[in-house]
């Protein structure tokens with residue numbers, strides 16, 4: 766029993782040393798684009814974006830999910846925007862979006 770306890774303590778210590786997953790700075794990226802569609806209910810937009818180096822993408826039109834704390838109320842089709850994205854699983858998710866004036 767004592768050995769099991771030691772083993773458990775050892776693995777807890779090992780866990781606490783590991784860095785938090787999913788927060789690597791190089792997973793965040795920003796790009797500019799024009800909104801082609803804003804679906805507030807589904808929290809999804811279609812963006813025609815420019816070249817996007819870290820994402821490894823050239824200019825294209827694509828759909829992206831939008832994180833729940835991003836305000837979509839004032840955004841509409843045709844708006845030129847600057848946005849920040851992060852990779853979550855296999856998807857790009859917008860974490861911040863601002864109008865480009």
Ligand SMILES: [Cu+2]
Pocket residue numbers: 814822825826827
């Ligand atoms: Cu793209």
